[in-house]
Amino acid sequence: METLSLLLQIAWTFFVIGAFTIGGGYAMLSLIQNEVVAAHGWITESAFTDIVAISQMTPGPIGINSATYVGYEVLYGATGLHWMGVLGSAVATLSLILPSFIIVLLIVRFYTRFKGSTLYEGTMGWLRPTVVGLIAAAAVILVVRTTWTGCVPSFEIVRENFADWKSWLLLAAAFAASLWGRVNPIIIILAGAALGLLLY
């Protein structure tokens, strides 16, 4: 009974996180931290930091990774049973994506009805260049860290992503292979891993 109420709590908590996170993975992190570490005390601060590190090294969105890990930890911690941990993972992960599912399906219906109308195309003519800028920003943030002291910005290279000058060569080579060679991105990632093992 206690386990069931714990499962329901996890389901509700991750449902709320899924519904109120706007703006992607890193926005979601602060919400998860707030709910799971501070409000419920389900995992410790250092365990949370580990999840973030693991999420950066493994495939998949950081929000999904955190939900999976926390769901396992909490249920396994409470019952000592591995299969309960797996159940907790599944409940947390599915609860997290349920709000997106409902909302995106609503948007999709709207989209298919209005696609092609002048108003839709006109608005999209504004949104598409904005998305280009947002994607550029996502890439820039991974390379340069900006800190502000008053009105004076200072920039530094993100060392976790750019270890040394060889990183820039890797970036340039991957850019050329992808833009002009149209090499499959999966092959480029695997090549990056192989070169990382060779160069470092």
Place this chain on the structure above:
Amino acid sequence: MKEVPLWKIFAVFAKIGAFTIGGGYAMIPVIRSEMSRRGWISEDELPDIVALSQSAPGVMAVNISIFAGYRLRGVRGSIAATLGSILPSFLIILAIALFFTAFKDNPWVIRAFKGIRPVVISLILVPMVDMARKSCTTWWKWLLAVLALVLVAFLGVSPIWILMCVLVAGFGVTYLTERKWKR
């Protein structure tokens, strides 16, 4: 278009999920190559899907999957795509939770990731270049893109505010200038 089998949607998105390291934007190049190669989603549709996926709450990569799955086979397609795209990360994190938490300190893993991370950034940049060629057709559209870049990357403004403002402005201006919007 021939009806795409659900298992195939599931399998392709599982492949996409397995190779997405570093969040939603890193998913774009993989989605693009897998989707346009199969003729599932055209290159022109991709910016729309990204914009709409970002405007909805939740994990962007999941939103893209729901969206793309729906385009292929309706609600059932979106369920297949979503489960497919989260399955690899679900299994990997579960395995890590079950077996090796010390995994991240493995020197081989650390070295491989030193090579992967810069490469991932290029893979984000290339679809951006392609999108810019198609969508930044006038000077003010370039300005919009640069403005969004500066606000988010250097001033820390949340992308959602920018999208909301541009949505309202674009809608308003189009509505006022193009009165013949009713089909």
